[in-house]
Amino acid sequence: MKQLVRHLLKAWHARQAANTLRDLESRLRTPATRLAIPFIFRGAGFFKSIKPMQSQAEFGELYARITAMQPRRIIEIGTCHGGTLYLWCQAAHPKATIISLDLPAGEFGGGYPACRADFYRSFAALGQSLHLIRADSHSPDTVRQITPLLGDGKADFLFIDGDHTYEGVKRDFELYSPLVAKGGWIALHDILPRANEPRIEVWRFWQELKQQRPIAYEWADATPDGRAIGIGVVQVED
Ligand SMILES: C[S@@+](CC[C@H](N)C(=O)[O-])C[C@H]1O[C@@H](n2cnc3c(N)ncnc32)[C@H](O)[C@@H]1O
Numbered sequence: 001m002k003q004l005v006r007h008l009l010k011a012w013h014a015r016q017a018a019n020t021l022r023d024l025e026s027r028l029r030t031p032a033t034r035l036a037i038p039f040i041f042r043g044a045g046f047f048k049s050i051k052p053m054q055s056q057a058e059f060g061e062l063y064a065r066i067t068a069m070q071p072r073r074i075i076e077i078g079t080c081h082g083g084t085l086y087l088w089c090q091a092a093h094p095k096a097t098i099i100s101l102d103l104p105a106g107e108f109g110g111g112y113p114a115c116r117a118d119f120y121r122s123f124a125a126l127g128q129s130l131h132l133i134r135a136d137s138h139s140p141d142t143v144r145q146i147t148p149l150l151g152d153g154k155a156d157f158l159f160i161d162g163d164h165t166y167e168g169v170k171r172d173f174e175l176y177s178p179l180v181a182k183g184g185w186i187a188l189h190d191i192l193p194r195a196n197e198p199r200i201e202v203w204r205f206w207q208e209l210k211q212q213r214p215i216a217y218e219w220a221d222a223t224p225d226g227r228a229i230g231i232g233v234v235q236v237e238d
């Protein structure tokens with residue numbers, strides 16, 4: 001009986017979350033105004049939040065650029081609460097393929113419970129294909145699993161926001177950058193050192209990478225909201 005009540009409550013929260021999202025979308029119609037949606041969305045139970053683990057100011061700059069690019073193929077490493085995934089769906093081409101990877105109970109965020117998957121799928125527009133892969137991004141099997149999902153092309157945009165250790169981010173870059181097309185963008189989140197979180201060492205990898213690849217864009221300044229995290233983007237050379 002308890003299980004049934006829990007199940008019904010979960011289904012009700014899921015429906016409520018989808019309705020809340022559609023309601024926000026009906027009021028905020030342009031990609032620029034939709035930046036706010038995952039930051040203001042409030043649900044209940046397993047669907048409480050889709051808040052990006054991002055500074056809105058920093059992320060907003062990248063989001064505006066990706067919206068202008070309208071990528072046809074996006075790969076994201078680090079789905080978590082679905083906040084950045086929601087915005088990639090808004091920024092992408094109406095017929096885009098969007099692939100988002102996360103390791104259940106992975107470090108630096110904890111992944112997401114399986115019951116949120118249908119809600120995440122509702123982020124995609126009718127013509128878009130959204131693939132949620134719950135696996136270790138560091139495994140060559142995962143790369144083999146996602147490669148055919150790209151069809152006959154490569155990704156225009158790769159967002160790396162999974163394992164934030166030096167070895168972890170480096171491995172993600174090495175495994176997934178070959179899947180990005182010439183001229184495409186590869187973004188790393190958390191490129192600034194954080195004194196209170198020494199395990200986050202994306203900054204070390206970023207310092208190396210920016211010597212080797214052309215920088216498309218770098219945000220590494222203090223933010224108005226006081227949360228400087230940093231986003232760095234390199235471009236795959238033609
Ligand atoms: C910082 S969160 C992602 C936040 C999300 N991009 C946002 O801002 O809305 C990092 C996520 O990466 C996932 N992760 C950590 N290591 C991973 C790995 N080896 N493979 C796949 N996902 C991983 C964690 O489970 C976590 O959910």
